[in-house]
Amino acid sequence: MADALSDRLQECRTKMFAKFDRLRKHGSTEDIPFWDVIVLTATDEAQADSYQKQLEIKQKAKEIPTARYHVFSDPPGPKIGNGGATMYALSKLEDIYGASLDEYKVLLIHAGGFSKRLPIVSVIGKIFAALPFGDPVYTMLETKLATYIDFPSKMKPGVFLTCADDIELLDPAGELDFTKGGFTALGHPSSLEIGTTHGVFVLDHPLISNEETPCQFAECARFLHKPSIATMKEQKAEIGDGMVLTDSAFFFDRATTKLLLEFYTQNNPILCEIDAYGDFLQALGPKSTHEYTGNNANVISETNTLSETRLKLYEHLKGTRLNVIACHISKFYHIGTVPEYLHHFTDDLDFERELGCGRKTVSAVAIPSGTSNIIHSVVKEKVELGNNTVIEFSEVESECHVGSQCLLSCVSLLVKCKKELYYYDYF
Numbered sequence: 065m066a067d068a069l070s071d072r073l074q075e076c077r078t079k080m081f082a083k084f085d086r087l088r089k090h091g092s093t094e095d096i097p098f099w100d101v102i103v104l105t106a107t108d109e110a111q112a113d114s115y116q117k118q119l120e121i122k123q124k125a126k127e128i129p130t131a132r133y134h135v136f137s138d139p140p141g142p143k144i145g146n147g148g149a150t151m152y153a154l155s156k157l158e159d160i161y162g163a164s165l166d167e168y169k170v171l172l173i174h175a176g177g178f179s180k181r182l183p184i185v186s187v188i189g190k191i192f193a194a195l196p197f198g199d200p201v202y203t204m205l206e207t208k209l210a211t212y213i214d215f216p217s218k219m220k221p222g223v224f225l226t227c228a229d230d231i232e233l234l235d236p237a238g239e240l241d242f243t244k245g246g247f248t249a250l251g252h253p254s255s256l257e258i259g260t261t262h263g264v265f266v267l268d269h270p271l272i273s274n275e276e277t278p279c280q281f282a283e284c285a286r287f288l289h290k291p292s293i294a295t296m297k298e299q300k301a302e303i304g305d306g307m308v309l310t311d312s313a314f315f316f317d318r319a320t321t322k323l324l325l326e327f328y329t330q331n332n333p334i335l336c337e338i339d340a341y342g343d344f345l346q347a348l349g350p351k352s353t354h355e356y357t358g359n360n361a362n363v364i365s366e367t368n369t370l371s372e373t374r375l376k377l378y379e380h381l382k383g384t385r386l387n388v389i390a391c392h393i394s395k396f397y398h399i400g401t402v403p404e405y406l407h408h409f410t411d412d413l414d415f416e417r418e419l420g421c422g423r424k425t426v427s428a429v430a431i432p433s434g435t436s437n438i439i440h441s442v443v444k445e446k447v448e449l450g451n452n453t454v455i456e457f458s459e460v461e462s463e464c465h466v467g468s469q470c471l472l473s474c475v476s477l478l479v480k481c482k483k484e485l486y487y488y489d490y491f
Contacts, residue, residue: 147338246385
């Protein structure tokens with residue numbers, strides 16, 4: 065069953081990437097419509113400047129399709145979270161495009177932060193992290209654009225929101241529908257245990273699974289944020305066999321965009337961290353309640369205005385529709401930490417098969433790579449290379465020794481340099 069799912073996702077990914085390659089070479093066509101606007105968020109002006117330069121390089125090299133690209137850094141002051149950053153980005157777009165947004169399909173990628181758990185991309189940003197496939201090498205940005213290639217054709221004007229450090233693979237056949245009002249989210253079948261660390265959708269009516277419909281559209285009663293197993297059972301979140309639908313990315317239409325902008329205008333400046341998932345989605349659906357606004361168990365940074373602001377946001381969004389697309393043929397990969405990076409690139413055969421990963425990507429390697437992965441690097445002869453190591457954008461000279469479970473990035477190891485690194489030590 066697992067191999068069949070992997071094979072199906074590999075087949076879908078191959079088709080998506082072929083469309084993406086056509087699009088970036090020849091531009092948008094009627095059969096492959098693309099995003100009107102693509103936005104990256106950044107933590108500060110310095111990071112935004114770095115992102116802008118990388119986007120310009122990629123556009124010039126035709127590594128990404130033609131579109132209106134923007135980078136917006138968070139406003140100075142307290143951290144506002146990805147929810148606050150969403151509303152701020154929407155306000156910036158409104159200033160630039162105004163009523164034209166009534167016709168635009170916007171992709172909003174949250175890419176701020178300093179990647180403390182994956183330091184090799186703390187400068188370039190997780191959205192530009194290199195992946196072990198493609199020539200030129202794909203980054204998370206190209207992968208996002210390629211895996212979402214079918215979305216604009218299924219969507220009315222609005223905003224699709226996602227994060228920079230995850231990959232959603234899915235079969236888009238069936239009811240992939242982003243034309244309804246309110247919010248429409250992707251939902252992935254997951255175990256109850258996984259549900260405790262993610263957002264979980266509670267359906268308005270039981271889902272009748274159909275093998276011929278990889279994507280099924282459903283209305284939601286409410287959204288639970290990192291709930292306990294007992295809460296999921298009590299709220300009847302299970303869709304069968306101990307499984308629930310967990311979150312990844314979501315769409316909201318133009319009318320909902322205006323609703324968020326109205327809240328932002330009334331409450332600007334935001335002085336606390338608002339979560340686009342926990343604070344937007346928990347307010348939605350006919351069975352949502354305001355209790356979560358005073359529960360700070362899953363809050364990263366608590367401030368004096370947090371509970372008050374969350375309650376205001378709940379009252380503002382209350383009654384807004386929440387839909388979910390149950391993606392029965394799908395997988396969700398998170399690549400935001402060093403252990404995840406090493407595992408997926410060296411030890412996860414499903415990830416390798418589904419995304420078409422290589423072991424030597426755009427590299428000159430004079431030795432067998434074994435279980436390790438080498439990206440855009442030069443590795444000379446007589447190098448001793450341990451297991452499950454990743455080398456990227458580096459040069460390793462002859463007679464050097466690199467241990468197991470290492471992560472080398474942007475370094476040159478000279479002759480007879482011996483680097484005995486173990487279990488996600490890294491430069």
